[in-house]
Amino acid sequence: MSKFTAPGLSTESADEVAGILQERLSALNDLHLTLKHIHWNVVGANFIGVHEMIDPQVELVRGYADTLAERIATLGSSPNGTAKAIEADRSWSDYSIGRDTAQAHLGALDLVYDGFITSHRNAIEKIGELDPITEDVLIGQTAELEKFQWFVRAHLESYTGELKHSGASGEKEAADAAR
Numbered sequence: 648m649s650k651f652t653a654p655g656l657s658t659e660s661a662d663e664v665a666g667i668l669q670e671r672l673s674a675l676n677d678l679h680l681t682l683k684h685i686h687w688n689v690v691g692a693n694f695i696g697v698h699e700m701i702d703p704q705v706e707l708v709r710g711y712a713d714t715l716a717e718r719i720a721t722l723g724s725s726p727n728g729t730a731k732a733i734e735a736d737r738s739w740s741d742y743s744i745g746r747d748t749a750q751a752h753l754g755a756l757d758l759v760y761d762g763f764i765t766s767h768r769n770a771i772e773k774i775g776e777l778d779p780i781t782e783d784v785l786i787g788q789t790a791e792l793e794k795f796q797w798f799v800r801a802h803l804e805s806y807t808g809e810l811k812h813s814g815a816s817g818e819k820e821a822a823d824a825a826r
């Protein structure tokens with residue numbers, strides 16, 4: 648139980664919000680590592696465009712992790728930013744594509760963003776009932792992440808607006824379909 652929190656918020660609510668934020672902090676830490684992994688492993692045509700598109704997103708996502716960690720501290724709890732915390736908090740597995748083409752990585756990354764954004768939206772829904780200030784932070788982050796997902800999808804979209812990997816059930820299946 649936190650000893651202090653933001654004014655006007657009960658410590659019970661603050662602790663509940665911090666618990667949800669901890670899971671999202673680990674998700675953001677995992678996401679920026681995954682993005683760097685793609686930055687290093689992408690090959691083939693469109694290499695430089697995708698390699699360079701990823702780095703500003705790494706910076707953005709690292710910044711979002713910092714924001715959530717500091718929000719947890721503001722609420723009176725202790726953020727956990729270790730590799731073990733990522734492993735303990737996550738309900739998903741490691742990104743599964745190694746050296747591969749830009750299209751394959753983008754197909755898999757689209758699925759990564761599907762999962763991440765859905766979970767951020769779920770957190771918004773739960774936190775919205777407890778703390779509108781934290782909710783506002785998550786809403787702002789989600790809008791930017793959705794915009795980047797559009798950048799990813801735009802590389803994969805046909806002129807009729809279709810995605811070859813749509814309906815893929817995992818990263819490998821999405822990569823195979825998009826490659």
Ligand SMILES: [Fe+2]
Pocket residue numbers: 686
């Ligand atoms: Fe680099």
